[in-house]
Amino acid sequence: MAAKFFIPAVNVLGQGALDEAIGDICTLGFKHALIVTDKPLVSIGLVATLTDKLNQKDIQATIFDGVQPNPTMGNVEAGLALLNKYQCDFVISLGGGSPHDCAKGIALVATNGGSIKDYEGVDVSTKPQLPLVAINTTAGTASEMTRFCIITDEIRHIKMAIVDKNTTPVLSVNDPELMLKKPAALTAATGMDALTHAVEAYVSIAANPITDACAIKAIELIAANLETAVNDGQNIAAREQMAYAQFLAGMAFNNASLGYVHAMAHQLGGMYDLPHGVCNALLLPYVQAYNAEVAAERLADVAKAMGVDIQTMTAGAGAQAAISAIKTLAKAVNIPASLTELGVKADDIPTLAENALKDACGFTNPKQATHAEICQIFTNAL
DSSP states (O other), rough: OOOOOOOEEEEEEEEHHHHHHHHHHHHHHHHHEEEEEEEEHHHTTHHHHHHHHHHHTTTTEEOOEEEEESOOHHHHHHHHHHHHHHHEEEEEEEHHHHHHHHHHHHHHHHHHHHHHGGGGGGOOOOOOSOEEEEEEEESSOOOTTTTTEEEETTTTTTTEEOOOOOOOEEEEEEEESSSTOOHHHHHHHHHHHHHHHHHHHHHSOOOOHHHHHHHHHHHHHHHHHHHHHHOOOTTHHHHHHHHHHHHHHHHHHHOOOOOHHHHHHHHHHHOOOOOOHHHHHHHHHHHHHHHHHHHHHHHHHHHTTTTTOOOOOOOOHHHHHHHHHHHHHHHTOOSSSGGGGGGGGGGGGHHHHHHHTTTTGGGGSSSSOHHHHHHHHHHHHH
């Protein structure tokens, strides 16, 4: 069966990547950027660092810093208004998944018209988005290099999954020097998000040998480096390895897609405005316990990649070892222990489950669930 592999044309990684990327931007001939970011990155000076580097190359910049942690349709509309007002010819996203996703929404609507809600689903758009350069400051979402765009619909209180080849950036940048100031809690949440990407891609029904190799290596790197990055944020070596890990996980899920962890986490984010990485971390072991019925051998491979000796284990035992290893890592980096701690209410579970079953991310889960089964997974995680 034929498979497609999506990735930005150019990807710059490692220390000094930002300076290298500025040269690439000049080569592309862009003149006026809309920088899509958030207020915390303005306050710590990262946005000023970027604009100074652009100005030195005679590239103008307009700043949109109104991105929320779970970007909304309103954020997209506000950013698009600025882009049109100042006639920007390309977009730069600076930050983690939220600025990247918001920038994708802005760039996609800029060329295709309408509203971002018109593009919910898979490959709905007909035109390439305005060129997007995605500069990453966290090691987790991989949104800087994927075709996934998650935007909150404030009216329906759901996160829309937009999976579209036309949202792929033309250039992605992962410089660990931009990640050194990230707080421990954010480092943990984004790192567990990356682990979720890798695991879901590995057990996906759309997995192939290329995505498998990326996913397993990502899991190995995360298991070896996440705790260090959380406990010693200035450790540039651990930060760089996590940057590579999340990028590899992105390569995996960008092409093998995801599963019910993301389909369910999106609903928690949409209804309660919760951190995406934390929701993924909490749901990951419970969804994999459900998947173990059909993906035990694959989950045993996950356990091995996380450092568990599975030589004498059955596939079922290996799968349980993977689930235990995931829980152990989540606890070590101080992820909350239950959805109840996040304020999730049992009465909302039927609605959460109904919406999760509509989410495109669930279509490649190794086992398709009923509404009752999704409700049970949510309940198990309370």
